[in-house]
Amino acid sequence: MAQVDPRADVALMAGYHSPQLDVDVRLNTNEAPGPPPAAFTERLAARLAEVDWHRYPDRSYRALRTALAAQHGVDPAQVFVANGSNEVLQTLCLTYGGAGRRVATFEPTYALHSHIARITGTEVVEGERNDDFTLDLDTVAKVLADADPVITFLCSPNNPTGMVEPEDTIRQVLAMAPGLVVVDEAYGQFAPWSALELVDDDTPLVVTRTYSKTWAMAAARLGYLVGPRCLVDELDKVVLPYHLDAMKQIAGTVALELHDEMEARVAAIVEERGRLVAALTDLPVDVFPSGANFVLFRPRARAGADVWQGLVDRSVLVRNCASWPRLDDCLRVTIGTRGEDDRFLDALKEVLA
Ligand SMILES: Cc1ncc(COP(=O)(O)O)c(C=O)c1O
Numbered sequence: 633m634a635q636v637d638p639r640a641d642v643a644l645m646a647g648y649h650s651p652q653l654d655v656d657v658r659l660n661t662n663e664a665p666g667p668p669p670a671a672f673t674e675r676l677a678a679r680l681a682e683v684d685w686h687r688y689p690d691r692s693y694r695a696l697r698t699a700l701a702a703q704h705g706v707d708p709a710q711v712f713v714a715n716g717s718n719e720v721l722q723t724l725c726l727t728y729g730g731a732g733r734r735v736a737t738f739e740p741t742y743a744l745h746s747h748i749a750r751i752t753g754t755e756v757v758e759g760e761r762n763d764d765f766t767l768d769l770d771t772v773a774k775v776l777a778d779a780d781p782v783i784t785f786l787c788s789p790n791n792p793t794g795m796v797e798p799e800d801t802i803r804q805v806l807a808m809a810p811g812l813v814v815v816d817e818a819y820g821q822f823a824p825w826s827a828l829e830l831v832d833d834d835t836p837l838v839v840t841r842t843y844s845k846t847w848a849m850a851a852a853r854l855g856y857l858v859g860p861r862c863l864v865d866e867l868d869k870v871v872l873p874y875h876l877d878a879m880k881q882i883a884g885t886v887a888l889e890l891h892d893e894m895e896a897r898v899a900a901i902v903e904e905r906g907r908l909v910a911a912l913t914d915l916p917v918d919v920f921p922s923g924a925n926f927v928l929f930r931p932r933a934r935a936g937a938d939v940w941q942g943l944v945d946r947s948v949l950v951r952n953c954a955s956w957p958r959l960d961d962c963l964r965v966t967i968g969t970r971g972e973d974d975r976f977l978d979a980l981k982e983v984l985a
Contacts, residue, residue: 641750648747656947657975659966662791662819662926664848665901666969669893672886679882689878692868696881699888700856704828709861712868713876713884717818717842717855722748724838724857727870728782728812729754736781738767740792740958742816745785757781760958765793765920767801773808782811788827789819792953792964794922796823802830812836812863818855821846821898822905823923833860843887845925846898852883901925905967911977916984926966928953931984936961942983948976 637643652658667673693713701708714720725748729735734755737745746756759775762768767786776784784805788797797815806813815827817839828839838859844850857864887894905922912919912929920928931939936954940963943950951964965976 639753641753645747645750648744653944653949655944655949657968657972658949659968659972659976660949660951660964661850662845662924662966663850664845664897664925665967665972666848666897668848668887669890671893672890675886675889676883679886680879683878683882685878688874689876689881691874693876693881696876696884699885700858703888703891704858706831706858707861709864710831710833710858711856712859712864712871713854713856714871715855715875715880716844716853717816717840717857718744718748719853719875720840720855720857721745721814721816722752723867723871724783724812724814725749725752725754727866734779734781735783735785736775736779737785738772738775740765740790740956741785741787742791742818745787745816749783754782765790765795767797767805769801769804772805776805776808776810780810784809784811784813785816786813787816787818789817789823789922789924791816791818791924792926792928792951792956792959792962793920794819794924794926794928794964795920796825796923797827799825799827799830802827806830806835806837809836812838815839818842819845819924819926821895822902822925828858831858831860833862835860838863843884847887847894848897849883849887852880854880854884901967904970904973907970908965908967908973908977912980915980917980926951926964928959928962928964930960930962934984936963939963939980939983943976943979946975946979946982948979950976 697708697711700711729752731753735749736757738759738761749756757779820826838857840857842855916932917929940952953959953962
């Protein structure tokens, strides 16, 4: 086949990688520590048996949209759902970004915000966070005034730092942003407050959420946003017809029926996070405050990459952020089961000894 060149900017991109290794304890991708409740799989199997498989699914996924809207106390027309919150972010960039337009991020933050924006041909302006990973509002004001971004991305709790943006910060960024503010709340249910309460039809704010973490449904690839109706109308034009298959629509709806069980699991993870943080605090590492289902830490006297390798040698995998920009020597550990977390802590103690 004759050589066909990709877009020049795509040819230069590195792609997004999240390496997996064959280990006993996998605490590197912020998944839930266990599967959804048994009632989920049972109900899902029963409902799937009723699907008209020869028909296209409901294009506007009314049942799922209505159930999500009821859960958040908003109108179904304020909800947009896609194949993972990454696809929600991509649809936002396809709709509002593109050639000649810019988005702003504040680093370090979730790498996919800038990656997805670039894939859609949108320029990315990267502002910096303070050394303690908080946002400096003067820096934000300067970046937004210089860049005039169509989307300002925030992430709360922020991945990979785990830190929650205070409500006042989100309000102030909203007041100064020239375009849309997107608050990525992939880990929102683990945090003490949510920007969802600021969403209404007159505010250029959207909050994105995912089923991948709290709902223990990373395999389903399901995420959504809550935002103004007029924005959802535009996204509906851009997304592919029938983008949400029938299985996904049913899985998302069935999960919401088990809201109480899921909330109990979130509470258990938050409690386990407290135990893990307390144990880490006794070790020679700096721990960053987390409102998520993971914790970022930095060994004080050892190179992060060496500590990561020492953990892998003991069959424990955490996320190696040691060489990421602005995250020198940092490692990120997902909250697992009590047993997994003990394996991690024992291995870490050995490595640091
Ligand atoms: C901050 C953040 N946003 C979005 C996502 C993507 O979630 P999804 O599985 O819904 O695409 C992740 C996944 O790790 C994440 O950390």
